[in-house]
Structure formats: C-alpha cells, structure tokens
Amino acid sequence: MFKLKRLIEGVLLVRKVFFFIKNVFPYICIFLFTLFLSGFTFTLLSPTLGLFPTSTGYSFIIPQMDYQTVVEFIMIFFLISLSSIGVILMLHGSKIFVDKTFSNVIILSGALLFALVIVLLQYLLSIKLGLI
Secondary structure, rough: OOOHHHHHHHHHHHHHHHHHHHHHHHHHHHOOOOOOOOOHHHHHOOOOOOEEEOOEEEEEOOOOOOOHHHHHHHHHHHHHHHHHHHHHHHHHHOOOOOHHHHHHHHHHHHHEEEHHHHHHHHHHHHHOOOOO
C-alpha cells in the first residue's frame, strides 16, 4: 500500500511538472527572448546614460551612435513585449471556434497591434540610424 501511495504521488508530481512546462514555460521563454532582443546585455555592459542631452532638451535615443540608453532599452523592451502580445492574441484568436466574430476581432486586434508596434520600432530605428 505504501508503494502504491508513493507511485501516485510521483505521478502527480510529474503531472505538475508537465503542466508547468506546457503552460508557463513558453511565457518565460518569450520574456527572456524579449529581454535579450531589446539589448539587455548591451545596456549592462556599455556606459549607462539615462537620457542624452541635445540642443532642444533631452532624448532617449542617441542618433548615429552605438550607445544605448537605459530609457531606450526600456522603450524597446516595452514595444517588443507589445508585439509579442499581438502575436499571442492572434494565436489565441485562431483557437476560438464557438464565436467567429469574436475570434475575428481578437485576430484583427492582435494583427493591428503587431503592425503598429513594428512601424514604431522601424521609426525608432530610422531615428537611431540618423535617417530622420
């Protein structure tokens, strides 16, 4: 009887681990991917600047330079996170089969969020490269 109880506890533990891997681990991976994609290590290793003084005030982007400010890292991290949320909305919207109009609204809002964030990231990149 003791061996059967231990076996059942082991099976329950394995189920909890699989539940964690299936439901929580992808979001942890997305967070880490977004963190490193936005330049976390570059911000840690480079000289840190909060804001860059310009002739018209302060800017969080240093144009035509390799440096990345802390505020620029936070801004890029936030925008890439919003882009990831748009992709997640599109994926979850495609899994809704009961109400097609709600599914279409979720997919469309995710696609619009993704497209808007990509346009904003391209705009910030063009400022960084000195094209604007």
